[in-house]
Amino acid sequence: MGGSPTFRRRLRTSALAVGSAVVVTVASIGFTNLANAATVFDANFDNGSTSGWSKSGGTWSVVSDGSSVLRQTNAGSENARQFAGDTGWTNYTVQARVKPISFGSGGHVGLLARASGSTKFYRLALVPGNQVQLQSVSGSSVTVLGSTTQSVATGSWYTLAIEVSGSTIRGRVNGTQFASASNSDISAGRIGLQTVYASASFDDVSVNTGGGTNPTPTTPGPNPTTPPPTTPPPTTPPPTNPPPGAWPSPTGQVKVDDTIQVPSSGLDGGLKRYYGIGDGGQGESQDPMFVLAPGATLRNVILGAPAGDGVHCEGNCTLINVWWEDVGEDAATFRGGSTYLVDGGGARSASDKVFQHNGGGTLTIRNFQVENAGKLYRACGNCSTSYQRHVVMQNITARSTKALAGINTNWGDTARFSNITVYGSTVICEKYRGVPKGSEPTKIGEGADGVNCIYNESDITRR
Structure with a gap:
């Protein structure tokens, strides 16, 4: 989200240019611990652009409504x-x-905070029937933390x-606090x-720091006047076996409008976040973000939201230190070839599956973490060609899967x-009867069983 943000007086901010720097003074917006607040993000859409925002569903545009609004x-x-x-x-x-x-x-309109996935966030919702609610949302589960008439x-x-x-979540409407709750979701x-199921306009979006560990503008704000940073890839690749929870921060952003074709020589993304394909949902036939030629390696990439149908491997391929922040249709589909490797990385928020194996051969997944998913791996049970397929999982950590x-x-x-750690009641291996295309397995x-699902209980750590 590159470039310098735009500030307006009706946001109660003032700016003083000193050389190339911009010093921003932010008036209080009502929270007592924000006396020394700093604005780290600001969007008012005056330049007509939604650059820096990731769309997931709906029909969005910048229009005039007294001023420019989204x-x-x-x-x-x-x-x-829209996420930013x-x-x-x-x-x-x-x-x-x-x-x-x-x-x-059943419609409502909301503002979101701490969106860790497309369906997991805190929400302040305007609800028909004269109610405003502060909510914790995780998929279809909604917990009301506070409400007001x-x-x-x-x-x-x-x-x-x-x-x-921290664990304190507060909500305000028109400057008046109506909810304060403790929640660690x-x-x-x-x-x-x-x-x-609603239509709405949005304007004057800002993010202010205030106490604790504040956000830092490591990801540039919207309404760019300069291109995203072009930080070169690190000379030493990041470790392929990070400790659980060590999700990387992106070094920059790349807005993708068309599928990126990765040649056999490969692509190193330098841990930039790539986003912009598809609608963020589970709909079939979305375009992939990357298509890998046979023999290609994709490394050091973060797929943001939306990312369409993720990565397609047309032949043998290798994915090293690739991260999916919010899986849409699938994270990766292995379509051709006989040998595939996923080494390092992780995936979150896959309501169906993370890896889809359509071709034949063996997929090895190692040093990988998965959170909030249906399945980590599925061998296609009704593809047009019925192959014998194999998967090897080593050093996997799974949460809410x-x-x-x-x-x-x-x-x-x-x-x-081997070396599998699961949190909760994760099933290790499910068996299906494959069927011809057009039927359901x-x-x-x-x-x-020692034949198809091969492991000992000593291979599994349950927490």
Whole structure:
């Protein structure tokens, strides 16, 4: 999100240029611990651009409404979002002006904080029926942390603010605090704007620091006047076996409009975040972010949201230190070839699966972490060609994941596991009966058998 932000007086800020620097003084926005606050992010859309924002669903554009605003017009969209900022941001206050335009059945409009995935965040929601709610959202699970009776009318502007400081979550509407709760569901994440079966306008989005570990503008703000940083790739590759939870911070941003073709010589992304393909959902037939030629290696890349259908391997391929912040359709699909390697990295928020194995051969996944996923691996059970497929998992850490592997035993698939750590009730290996294209495979069992699902309990650490 490169470039210098734009500030307006009606945001109650003033700027003084000193050489090439900009000194910003921010007036209090109502939280007592923000007396020494600093603005690290500001967007008012005056230049007509949404550069630096990641769209996930809906129909968004910059329009005129007294001033330039960002508007979502598809009231039939189940979940329309725009994300900005850095996944490593922890303690901050995000504020925005929000104007509902229309509400459908079950609709609402919201401001998001600590968005660690496309469906996991804190939300301050304007709800029809004259209510404002502060919520903790994780997928379809919504916990109301506080609420207030407030006239919510279409065509009216509301100033919403969420303060996140450690486990303390506070909400304000039009400058008045109505909720303060203790909640530890989400420790860090980006900011966001959201409509659910509604249309709305958004303006004057800002992020201010205030106490604790503050966000730092490591990711440049929106409305760029200069291109994103071009930090060269590190001369020493990052470790491929980081400790659990050691997710990297991006060194920069790359907005992607068309699929990137990676030649056999490979691509080193220098740990930049690539985003912008697809709508962030699970819809089939989204374009991939990267297509790897046979023999290619993709390394040191962070896939942000949206990332479409992730990575496609057209032949043998290697993925080293590749991270998926928010899996959309799939993280990676192995389509051709016979030998594939995923070494290091991690994936979050895959409601279905992370890795899809459509071709034949063996996929090795090692030194990898997965969080909040359906399956880490699935051997295709109804592709047009029925191959025998194999997966080897070594040094895997899984949290909030339903299963590690799904294989088709009637085709001779195998899954081998060693040094596996799972948190919760993760199934290690699920067995299916593969079927022709057009039918749905049937689950026929799970667990070690020494033939298809190969592991001992000593290979698994459960926590």
